Amino acid sequence: MQPTDIRNPDYFHRVVDCQWGCPAHTDIPEYIRLIAQGRYADAYMLNRKSNVFPAILGRVCDRPCEPVCRRSRVEEKPVAICRLKRVAADLRGNIDHRLPTAPTEKNGKRVALIGAGCASLTVANDLAPLGYELVIYESLDKPGGLMRTNIPAFRLPVEVLDDEMDQILRMDIDLRLGQEIKSMRDLLDNGGYDAVFVGTGAPKGKELSLPGRHDTKSIHIGIEWLESVAFGHLDSIGERVLIIGVGNTAMDCCRTSLRLGASDVKVMARKPRGFFKASDWELEDAEEERVEIIVNHSPKEFVVEDGKLKGMIFDLMEYDIVDGRIADSRITGQEFFPCDDVILAIGQETAFPWVERDIGIEFDRWDVPIVDRVTYESTREGVFFGGDAAFGPENIIWAVEHGHQAAISIHKYCHGEAITERMPPGMNLLAAKMGIHEWSYSNDYETAPRRAMQHMDLEKRFRKLDIEVELGFTPEQAAREAQRCLNCDIQTVFEAPLCIECDACVDICPVHCLTIAPNGDQEDLRGRLTAPAHNLDQALYVSAELPQTGRVMVKDEDLCVHCGLCAERCPTAAWDMQKFELLTPYVHHEAAGRPPGGSAGRQEPQFDKGTDQVRPAA
């Protein structure tokens, strides 16, 4: 194999599985270390830089970081990354003085943001400090989009939502509530905007066209029903409720039903377990509240008598599962389930009836707008999409990343620059060695299992709709959980010319991830390593030829616990531990024309890292 090119920031970035897995590339190991040091406000600010809504996401993020956490490969459970984020938010204290502010003097550019959800708010967060005049149009009476309408208050308290939105909205943002855009053409022609960003989400719940669907008022579309509950238009439901679908929205619907008076709630799944769309933890939380999940039942018919819903008939399904996939299925019978209400939670879609089809914004054959995956620009110049509106339903953290990237595009577009010419991500590598046997991080392996999240007592939580179920970690729990992090960003960096091939590193590595061997192609090398290296998703770090024998040092990145013992035992410092910092360019870097310097680099020209405040360029 060729020697690994570690100068490409992607290489070490990939080693930090959580950061690589996070669409916004949040510097997770660093904020976990800050939490471990009790520096909650610093942890919060570091989070905010990339994911903008730490308190919200600390509760409801879909956590793409956790399934990929190295800890889940070394042992069973990942670090509770998401809930640690919440700790930083819960305990941060007052951070108002560290939030970005908008300059009084504007830059003369006006941008319309359609929909006041997470995508638009991120764009606003990034552009407002640069002096943009921002107008957000929102059809509802309150901002927040799906974060307010679809996520129940017992998972995301309204105060938390309002606080983090206010951090952005207070930057002179013209929020126009109750103003639905009815015509894109009209907005483009008469709005007087330099650019338009569409962040309208995926507001249309999917229909289930079965006999009896429209014969009663007791069949609801999940996201619309949740919205009615969120705005207080609805405060009750029947005793027996059937939820159709097993996604995360279904979980919110069943748990909300319990809080509105239902006592018998069943989630009806067409497929068996393992094929559910809902995240495992959301399923667990629902089942803890005694929601019954019934598998292999496919909806067939609503039974309605005189406009009153009696129940539903399902086909009983049987599946042939080959290699974890459904190869074949058949119906083996039918079953009737009595119920008072049915909630349909089988997916949602984007809807653009207000975007005319002859104004240069093209849609594909599924009626989804054609949007560039890098620039987030539509086929019409100056019109950008982000969040669920761009590529269909994803989750909040994706919308935030879309927002960051769209902000860069909008800025470049407004200034006549090519939006495709963007700053690449950079990196810093900083020696982590502080002295003899002294490292700048805690490299002890914490053997403790993942801390369990405390929940509100079952008897108490249903009394009101907005009693938050998760109680959050205490500082003590957070400190312990933080120690479970393997510090994957403290990288093992190898300098081949220094190696004397003494085997010290190979022998000391607790997880046998190092090998000194003659070079070969990847498949051959993987077969000759000290320990099995079957995880092809994880790279082999291959050195240049070693000076004495011409063999190579090979590190299987898969299970490295970043304990630093290889560097500790290396007599020549051929192995070194170095802290990797990903330098992600945001719009203020593009605006200043200087790449991010990071904590070790030069003073940032526009944003001071310590305060995240806008400063005049140096």
Place this chain on the structure above:
Amino acid sequence: MSYIARPKVSHPALARNELGLTMRDYVGGMSTLCAGCGHDSITGALIQAAFELSIPPHRMGKLSGIGCSSKTPAYFASSSHGFNSVHGRMPSVSTGAAAVNGRLQYIGISGDGDSLSIGIGQFVHAMRRNLNMLYLIEDNGVYGLTKGQFSASADSGSTAKRGEVNEQQPIDPCLLAIASGCGFVARGFSGDREQLVPLLKAGLSHRGFAMIDVISPCVTFNDHEGSTKSYRFTRENAYPIGHTDFIPPEVEIRAEVGVGETQQVQLHGGSSILLRRLDQEYDASDRGEAYAYLSRRQGKGEVVTGLLYVEEGAPDMHALARLGDTPLAELPYERLCPGSAALADLQDRLR
């Protein structure tokens, strides 16, 4: 040295041996030797050899004298027996241990100071006695623990770290062993584990005294230009006489290699060694030839490595001294201590 403990975590898919153990079950305490010490690599090779031979850790007896080398037993097989004895006196202690319990797998670990200076008499007599043990000399040509003076194995003309030239002749433990009647003589290099592990396995399986001299560079005092025991010098001047393959009992040997190129030696317990010779003139079963060959090559400054001499079947100490097979600890008390009448009877016979 490091005092950061090795994390209590291991690779979830580590291979298991016949006993169901992984390599981690053969490790010991954290090494306090200098980082990069050859001795630590030998420890690694020992762990691998013991693991691959599926030796139950509690059936091993680790013995050592004094010196950097003699700290090694602490760094592998924590759950086995061990005795860190007096400087140069490990062979005596081993003799005693073997006499009372011949069923343990004895591994003696010594150094060039411990075996070739203060303990040379004990070393030679242990070979003469053919004690059933694996005897390793971790040979770095220097007294590391006392800050780098030349040892008895330092080559004439080699220099110390600060430039002094050694003018005395070296004692080569392999020549000494061949001359002293040792039945298994090999030389390895800590930096060549592929060669060392089969040698260790063969030595552990040999019945009688198996002496392996392992060149083990001292990173702190003897890894410089002018040293003939450095990583670089050894790699550049090693002269392997052949490959030694250790063949476990259940594996059939297929003689695919031409006759004359290979030499098979049957070991005690059914396993065997297959020597694939690189040098046709070498015969590892001829003591006189081996001695002559070795001295000739050494004279040219080459470090001859590999299995140098092997003779299987010579009676070991147990056989020579007609010792019982049962360990004393397992004998019933009445046999172990037959009483004053039996003592009186014995004394009468000796009068």
